[in-house]
Amino acid sequence: MRTIQMVDLRSQYDKIKAEIDAGIHEVIDSAAFVKGPKVADFQEHLQQYLGVRHVIPVGNGTDALQIALMALGLKPGDEVITPTFTFIATAEVVALLGLTPVVVDVDFDTFCMDVSAVERAITPRTKAIVPVHLFGQNADMEALMALAKRHDLFVVEDACQSIGAAYTFADGRTLKSGCMGHIGCTSFFPSKNLGCYGDGGAIFTNDDDLAKKMRAVANHGMEVRYHHDRVGVNSRLDSIQAAVLDAKLPHLDDYIAARRRAAAYYDEAFAGNEHILTPVVAAHTTHVFHQYTLRLQGIDRDKVRDMLAAAGVPSMIYYPVPLHLQKAYRDARYKAGDFPVAERLAACVLSLPMHTELDDEQLAYIVEQVEKAVSNA
Ligand SMILES: *Cc1c(COP(=O)(O)O)cnc(C)c1O
Numbered sequence: 447m448r449t450i451q452m453v454d455l456r457s458q459y460d461k462i463k464a465e466i467d468a469g470i471h472e473v474i475d476s477a478a479f480v481k482g483p484k485v486a487d488f489q490e491h492l493q494q495y496l497g498v499r500h501v502i503p504v505g506n507g508t509d510a511l512q513i514a515l516m517a518l519g520l521k522p523g524d525e526v527i528t529p530t531f532t533f534i535a536t537a538e539v540v541a542l543l544g545l546t547p548v549v550v551d552v553d554f555d556t557f558c559m560d561v562s563a564v565e566r567a568i569t570p571r572t573k574a575i576v577p578v579h580l581f582g583q584n585a586d587m588e589a590l591m592a593l594a595k596r597h598d599l600f601v602v603e604d605a606c607q608s609i610g611a612a613y614t615f616a617d618g619r620t621l622k623s624g625c626m627g628h629i630g631c632t633s634f635f636p637s638k639n640l641g642c643y644g645d646g647g648a649i650f651t652n653d654d655d656l657a658k659k660m661r662a663v664a665n666h667g668m669e670v671r672y673h674h675d676r677v678g679v680n681s682r683l684d685s686i687q688a689a690v691l692d693a694k695l696p697h698l699d700d701y702i703a704a705r706r707r708a709a710a711y712y713d714e715a716f717a718g719n720e721h722i723l724t725p726v727v728a729a730h731t732t733h734v735f736h737q738y739t740l741r742l743q744g745i746d747r748d749k750v751r752d753m754l755a756a757a758g759v760p761s762m763i764y765y766p767v768p769l770h771l772q773k774a775y776r777d778a779r780y781k782a783g784d785f786p787v788a789e790r791l792a793a794c795v796l797s798l799p800m801h802t803e804l805d806d807e808q809l810a811y812i813v814e815q816v817e818k819a820v821s822n823a
Contacts, residue, residue: 447807450799452760453637457803458701462693469689482685488692492648495695498625500657502649503683504664507606507633510647512539513681514602514629515574517659520545524573528604529559530768531788532578536604537769540576548572549770551785555726557739558585560787565593574600579608579623581764581797582639582705582736583727587613587626594627601627605650607736609640610702614730623734624650629660634683634691639705639736640698642687704802705735708809712738712798715813721745721820737764738800740816745823747796753819759812762797 448457459466473484485503492501504510515526522544528536530549540547550563557580564575575594577585587603594601605611605624609632614620624630632638634646649664651657659676662669667678683691694701709725716722723741727733742750747763754761768788770780782789799812 447811448805450759450808450812451801452762452797452799453801454803455636455641455801458801462697465693466690469693470686473685473689479685480682482688484685484692485683485688488683488688488695489648491692491695495698496622496625496650498622498630498650499652499654500650502651502657502660502664503688504647504649505681505683506645507604507631507635507638507647508535508539509664509679509681510631510633510649511535511576511602511604512542513660513663513679514631514649515539515543515545516663516678517629517656518574518600518602520573523571525569525571526574526576527564527567527572528576528769529578529580529788530770530785531557531765531791532580532604532769533606533765534769534772535606536576536578537775541775545573546571547769547775549768549780549785551787552580552791554741554787554791556583556585556728557581557791558583558728559590561586561589561593564590568593568597568599572597572599574602576602576604577627578604578606579611581725581739582608582611582734584608584611584613584623584626584731586728588615588730591626600629603627603630605630606633606635606638606647608734609638610698611734612732625652628653629656634687639701639734640691640694642690642694644684644687646683646687646691647681648683701802702734704804705800706733708800708804709733709735709738711806711809712813716740716816719817719820722816735800737797739764739795739797741791741794742796742820743794745820747794747823749823750796750816750819753822754815757815757819759815760799763795764797765795766792768792
């Protein structure tokens with residue numbers, strides 16, 4: 447059996463080596479390393495895949511979030527609502543920009559932002575909501591967009607883990623993750639569902655004016671060369687990364703199918719185990735399984751992890767500490783116990799190996815070892 451990894455990028459590369467290598471060599475031969483034609487090609491192809499008017503390639507997913515917020519014209523002290531159970535990036539960019547992060551609890555089954563909690567957190571200073579489509583399924587966008595409309599708020603989707611996931615609204619429209627709010631952000635970090643071989647990210651929008659502003663912000667605040675109308679940053683997707691992404695994009699739907707197949711295998715195997723709650727896919731969204739995350743109950747999670755590790759099965763805890771309990775974000779407004787669902791999840795989640803290259807032999811072995819560890823922990 448091949449060694450089991452959380453993510454197996456090497457085996458994935460072996461299958462499309464010729465396409466990737468050709469793309470990379472094309473960039474080197476052209477010497478167009480920054481803003482080359484490969485970046486424009488990938489941008490165009492991703493726009494088509496997503497069905498969105500504008501894709502703005504940037505340096506990474508965190509930059510994408512920062513640039514999105516910089517384009518909204520927010521003022522210091524304006525409040526931005528984000529979930530407390532997630533990766534740090536959303537709260538981080540809000541804090542860096544001098545805005546006030548307001549965190550809310552999440553739903554126990556979907557891990558995504560609890561919309562009723564968002565509604566309770568809205569104040570006259572609230573300007574934007576940043577939902578995170580955590581682990582690969584979309585947050586409740588129908589309710590969030592309706593709420594945002596009622597309160598005249600921007601919605602910036604963190605689609606770093608959910609590229610390719612679809613959401614169907616009550617009026618029948620089906621849209622791709624990151625293309626439902628005013629702005630969507632994604633990351634092409636290597637282990638993401640569409641990952642490059644370094645850092646990369648992109649911003650999506652259907653709004654021409656916001657697109658223009660965000661292109662300028664990402665390029666030193668400049669629309670006309672050496673004329674700087676706003677404070678910007680320097681954030682670019684480099685051409686070699688664009689070549690890798692352009693080679694991988696045609697495979698994205700197959701990659702999603704491979705992840706779903708592995709998830710279905712796990713789901714079936716763990717169904718009915720009293721200690722294991724498997725992922726729940728909410729109505730109206732599809733799931734692209736960036737992570738396959740169990741909730742364990744009535745057992746010692748650390749013991750389970752140790753036994754798995756000893757058997758050669760890696761596992762991870764995404765995420766062990768909610769934002770409101772992180773040292774850098776400790777704040778008189780929040781204390782332990784304020785967000786009970788997030789705190790409960792942080793104590794019981796366990797993510798299993800999930801990638802495009804898991805075969806039946808590996809899946810059977812992982813399942814066997816998880817069952818064994820769970821019954822002995
Ligand atoms: C990966 C990730 C980011 C940040 O992306 P980088 O490209 O690493 O900057 C932001 N939010 C979420 C939910 C992520 O998973």
